[in-house]
Amino acid sequence: MSAAVDQAEERASAAARMGFVSGQVVQEIGHGGDVDEELREGIASLTGKPLEGEELDDVADAVLLWFRLDDGDLTDALVDSLTYLEADGELWLCTPKPGRAGFVEAGDIGEAVATAGLSRTKAISIAGDWTGVRLSRARH
Template sequence: MIETAFQNAEEFGFRSGDIVQEWLWDDDVDDSIREKIEQLTGEELVDEDYDSAVDGVIIWWRDGDDEDELADTIVDAYAVLGDDGPMWVLCPKPGREGAPNASTVQSAAQTAGMNAATPLTVSKDWNGIQLRAFGKGSSH
């Protein structure tokens, strides 16, 4: 098991009791990340069809998916995200199948009115990129 900064999922910024919405789930996702978020929050992840406000968002993204779709997904996810809760795009790490070009997530985030942080290792095969709305705690 590789130790990462995200060993217990607190680094995502989610807290106990948070409802975290998961977008673009597929059978290639890292279930250990999902389990750690559920353990931390004490709540099951909810899917795209959940129709109430949520406290956090994770979006699974792979190369080959449409960049415009990512921008649209970010906008849709942000619309239900309460109080500027944490929003993350999770992508396969460079060299892994489905790893996107470094500029793809940044470009989609900007199209959606968001800033994308530097990718962080969240598991053996996945990186996480935190998104923030322009003007909300941005370092740029």
């Protein structure tokens, strides 16, 4: 098998490990030229629907938030990403891996997550340059 085929399968597998399932509406925030297109395609393939953009005005089952160090305030981005997320929906915070442009320190992520009233439930490598952290609303 070629390396390109292996990478495509790995990204489809990452989308499955992220827990996306058929029929879900996934809103994507922070899309840019540096995001992993194969991962996006894997998510769309699993859900059977294209990713919705930031202009979504209905509820989403999940949110995919691409965030880089220079994108502004992470806490604000997290809070804003909850606007159309179902009460029991999951938010995937995708940040560049260490050593990549836009890397966000783990301590900064932890602080922003807590301030936004969220909790971490899972962290995985989702693509060559990206790490994904699954967040949910903190249970009280």
